[in-house]
Amino acid sequence: MAVVHRDLGCANNGLEDWYWQRLSAVVLTILLPLPYILLIWLLQGDVSQGSLLEILEHPLTRMLHSILMLTLLIHAYIGIKVIVEDYLPLKIRMPFLGAILMVVIGLGFWWASLIWGWGG
Amino acid sequence: MQHKDSYRTHPMPLSPRLSIYRLHPVTLASGAHRISGLVLILSVPFYIWLLIALTGSSGEFQNAIDILRSFWGKVALWIVGMALIYHLLNGVRFLTIDAGWTDRRELMRSGAKVMLGIAAVAAPLLGALLWL
Numbered sequence: 001m002a003v004v005h006r007d008l009g010c011a012n013n014g015l016e017d018w019y020w021q022r023l024s025a026v027v028l029t030i031l032l033p034l035p036y037i038l039l040i041w042l043l044q045g046d047v048s049q050g051s052l053l054e055i056l057e058h059p060l061t062r063m064l065h066s067i068l069m070l071t072l073l074i075h076a077y078i079g080i081k082v083i084v085e086d087y088l089p090l091k092i093r094m095p096f097l098g099a100i101l102m103v104v105i106g107l108g109f110w111w112a113s114l115i116w117g118w119g120g
Numbered sequence: 121m122q123h124k125d126s127y128r129t130h131p132m133p134l135s136p137r138l139s140i141y142r143l144h145p146v147t148l149a150s151g152a153h154r155i156s157g158l159v160l161i162l163s164v165p166f167y168i169w170l171l172i173a174l175t176g177s178s179g180e181f182q183n184a185i186d187i188l189r190s191f192w193g194k195v196a197l198w199i200v201g202m203a204l205i206y207h208l209l210n211g212v213r214f215l216t217i218d219a220g221w222t223d224r225r226e227l228m229r230s231g232a233k234v235m236l237g238i239a240a241v242a243a244p245l246l247g248a249l250l251w252l
Contacts, residue, residue: 022218025211035167036204039197042174043188043250049181052174076161083154111168118175 017078024075031068057118065115073104149232152239153210156203163200194250201246202239210235 038055041047055061080100084093141147173184187193213231216222222231 022215025215029208029212032204032208036201039170039188040249042185043194043197049174049178052181056175072164076157076164079154079157080161083158107164107168111164111171114168114171114175 017081020074021078021082024071024078027067027071028075031064032072034064035068053118062115066112069108069111069115073108077101077104144229145232145236146228149210149213149235152206152236153214156207156210159199159203160207163196163203166196198246198250201250202243205242205246206235206239209238 042052056065077100081097084097084100088096170184170188173180173187175181188197213222213235217228217231222228
């Protein structure tokens with residue numbers, strides 16, 4: 001009988017990825033609609049820059065925005081990893097995921113600097 | 121080594137095996153989850169760019185608002201909004217499957233159909249919200 005090699009991808013244990021993907025999903029279900037609703041509000045309403053900044057600079061907004069950023073990047077990285085492990089050949093997976101990780105970390109710092117940078 | 125040889129003669133199949141499985145609602149719903157996820161990831165740099173403009177000078181703020189209200193701005197918001205609605209609702213469906221509440225074959229099939237149906241209904245509604 002042929003033994004199919006169990007290729008678990010880059011992780012030695014898939015459970016941890018699975019768990020983090022679900023945990024971040026629950027947080028994102030609550031937080032991810034908020035920036036989209038904000039954009040629709042900007043599109044539809046007659047919103048001044050002052051009132052937008054008032055919302056964005058509020059400490060609670062900054063905290064929630066930071067949590068959104070972190071969970072989104074974790075969720076996105078694991079999501080890309082799952083797709084990569086399904087469809088990319090073994091040899092190029094690691095360098096590809098490494099590059100993705102760099103981009104994700106770079107985006108995170110850029111985003112965080114914005115969240116905490118503007119205003120006072 | 122038997123292990124290595126078996127890997128060579130039996131390479132890990134693609135998951136799902138796109139060339140073998142016929143497209144049915146469950147496959148489509150799952151594939152759409154991946155595609156909408158990728159769309160959402162690709163929208164992140166645009167969101168950061170919008171944040172920079174919206175929190176910049178008053179001229180940059182107005183420019184960003186004008187772009188949001190332009191035809192292509194609305195098209196982009198529609199695409200991202202559809203990806204968000206689908207990915208979020210289908211994600212909740214996946215969580216109920218993981219929790220063991222809907223992990224029966226019929227429920228997974230009907231759930232996938234419901235998701236594709238919701239997307240079909242949401243598409244014109246979101247368009248109406250953005251354009252009317």
